[in-house]
Amino acid sequence: MIEIPVVSLAGPDAEVAAAVGAACTGAGFLVVVDHGIPAEVVRRAFAEAERFFALPRERKAALADTGIEDRGWFPMGGQSLETGTPPDLSEFVMVGRDLGPDHPEVRAGTPMYGPNPWPDDLPGWREAVEAYHSAADDLCRRLLGYLALSLGLPADHLAPFAGDPVSTLKLAHYVPRPDQVAEGQLGAGAHTDWGAISVVAQDGVGGLEVLVDEEAGTWIEAPVVEGSLVVNLGDMVPRWTNDRYVSRTHRVRNPVGRDRYSLVLFFDLDYHARIEVLETCTGPDDPPRYAPVLAGEWLLSRYRESIGAS
Numbered sequence: 001m002i003e004i005p006v007v008s009l010a011g012p013d014a015e016v017a018a019a020v021g022a023a024c025t026g027a028g029f030l031v032v033v034d035h036g037i038p039a040e041v042v043r044r045a046f047a048e049a050e051r052f053f054a055l056p057r058e059r060k061a062a063l064a065d066t067g068i069e070d071r072g073w074f075p076m077g078g079q080s081l082e083t084g085t086p087p088d089l090s091e092f093v094m095v096g097r098d099l100g101p102d103h104p105e106v107r108a109g110t111p112m113y114g115p116n117p118w119p120d121d122l123p124g125w126r127e128a129v130e131a132y133h134s135a136a137d138d139l140c141r142r143l144l145g146y147l148a149l150s151l152g153l154p155a156d157h158l159a160p161f162a163g164d165p166v167s168t169l170k171l172a173h174y175v176p177r178p179d180q181v182a183e184g185q186l187g188a189g190a191h192t193d194w195g196a197i198s199v200v201a202q203d204g205v206g207g208l209e210v211l212v213d214e215e216a217g218t219w220i221e222a223p224v225v226e227g228s229l230v231v232n233l234g235d236m237v238p239r240w241t242n243d244r245y246v247s248r249t250h251r252v253r254n255p256v257g258r259d260r261y262s263l264v265l266f267f268d269l270d271y272h273a274r275i276e277v278l279e280t281c282t283g284p285d286d287p288p289r290y291a292p293v294l295a296g297e298w299l300l301s302r303y304r305e306s307i308g309a310s
């Protein structure tokens with residue numbers, strides 16, 4: 001039976017990398033502790049997320065329609081992470097790297113690069129959100145190093161894929177489960193993540209479930225561990241590793257009688273990063289199973305599908 005291990009990031013690199021690699025071949029999910037993000041940084045980001053979601057709808061709407069795809073406030077009903085199911089029972093804000101008009105990708109009109117809308121009436125909001133985003137980004141860079149080491153590559157081997165990445169922080173609010181829900185309607189419908197690494201800070205409520213056996217339909221809940229972060233792999237990683245490491249389907253159940261909040265960092269590599277099998281993950285007996293893709297094109301097509309725009 002596949003389990004989601006708790007991994008401390010405090011040990012020597014080789015040991016941590018081995019533990020991370022083992023989790024990546026099994027659950028594709030791990031719970032990390034000793035991750036180095038100060039508890040106060042996490043606490044403040046949660047507090048600011050709650051403060052935003054408590055605003056009246058018309059004030060939240062100031063962050064909608066940003067002109068950049070996968071950015072800003074998405075009211076409940078805007079997305080189905082499982083294609084073809086009723087809309088997810090959650091609202092969220094997608095915060096990207098805040099890039100001005102002179103940034104080369106912004107100038108080139110590359111999708112998903114550009115400035116964020118910031119609420120102008122919540123002092124401290126931007127600072128708290130950016131502090132968490134930046135800390136979680138750093139953690140993802142460290143995790144990329146562990147992934148590389150665990151695959152027999154130099155620690156910095158994957159860094160060039162994330163020189164100027166699409167990295168989006170999702171502040172999510174799941175409402176209490178309504179009495180009446182449609183068949184298959186969840187807080188986040190069953191999906192895989194679209195990028196490389198996702199880091200999830202969940203509150204104490206639980207409800208994040210992982211499909212560990214597709215044939216048997218077995219879901220297990222990601223353990224709720226005080227001060228931990230859940231890490232999971234997105235679709236780029238099986239492509240790099242020829243399925244040695246897995247991007248598992250997961251979902252979020254709405255809690256009964258209370259709200260749930262989470263902070264999800266999608267570390268999605270450079271738009272133009274070409275993703276193909278790494279040299280240590282293929283050989284004469286194990287030819288590449290995937291055609292190369294551009295990370296950003298994959299991401300955008302999955303995003304558009306989720307909002308019914310493709």
Ligand SMILES: O=C(O)CCC(=O)C(=O)O
Nearest residue numbers: 172188200208252262264
């Ligand atoms: O809120 C969570 O715990 C995870 C949400 C998720 O899987 C996603 O947004 O991709």
Ligand SMILES: [Fe+2]
Nearest residue numbers: 191192193250
């Ligand atoms: Fe996800």
